[in-house]
Amino acid sequence: MVVAARDAEGSLEAAARSALAAGDVVQVVLVDDASTDGTLAVARGMAERDPRVEVVARPVRAGPSQARDDGLVGAVGTRVCVLDADDVLLDGGIAALGDALDAAPAAVCAVGRFRAVDAQGDPADVGAWADDQLRGVVRRDGRIVADGHGLSPEALVTRLVSPPPGAWLADAATVRALGGFDVTVPRSEDLELLVRLAFAGEVVVVDREVLAYRRHASQRSAAVTRRRVGRAGALLAMLRAAPSPAAARRLARGMAAYHLELFVSRRGATSVRVRAMGARNLLAALVLRAGGPLVAALPRRLPAPLLATPRSAVD
Secondary structure, three states, rough: OOOOOOOOOOOHHHHHHHHHOOOOOOOOEEEEEOOOOHHHHHHHHHHHHOOOEEEEEEEEOOOHHHHHHHHHOOOOOOOOOEEOOOOOOOOOOHHHHHHHHOOOOOEEEEEEEEEOOOOOOOEEOOOHHHHHOOOOOEEEEEEEOOOOOOOOOHHHHHHOOOHHHEEEEEEEEHHHHOOOOOOOOOOOHEEEEHHHHHHHHHEEEEEEEEEEEEEEOOOOOOHHHHHHHHHHHHHHHHHHHHOOOOHHHHHHHHHHOOOOOOOOHHHHOOOOHHHHHHHEEEEEHHHHHHHHHHHHOOOOOOOOOOOOOHHHHEO
């Protein structure tokens, strides 16, 4: 279990305790990304009280992807979950994910549903997001249809929704071999890694809530403009990581389908702003369909495997 934290003194302990309470968890790596509050003190206090807790203290802020990767390289065990410091695992969730992996020998990752909550822990409305997250669907001839391969790479980008990484349980060796989270991807880095995992093996679904996912104004995903710009970079990284030109073209088709669906839903809106958003979606779909084959012709790009533990930063 890896928990990366930045200025999370008020929520880190609850997140870590939910991990420690999960069955078969042998280690929880708490990575402090150069926090300016008492996060590191909270982490060290938990390590003093429980031998399963290990603390990695980054001296310089590097962002969530690097912090998670620092935890991944030192994680023990054959499977790993990466939990955000403001989320909480639900009782039985990790066990359910583990059972799903046990039942599917070709699987490299199991994903479950999340329960959205606000800063106080009360239910939060995220629209269709929570319902759509485990739908293995693609767009064909203008219709959304079930993908026979479930949560395939194309299905993941057709909807561009996935559970947060705290709702995943993945094969640790595969995650490290793929390079973990790509530190060059500024947003949607979790979806980008999940797509690479789906290329590497089967991603299976557990149709139950395994995570309480906290929504609040200060989280990175609330910064809409940065998220959109960062997601464009994530989509390009996904295309570059596809194992073949044909796979990259299928990904581009799925990405274009996502934007086409938004265009269709927005073109008749009464709001000029919403119609303008739809026009941008149409442009994005055209660029993706035309540019996908061009990106597919570029050399494949993958992050370097995670091989060495940053021991100098470990308490």
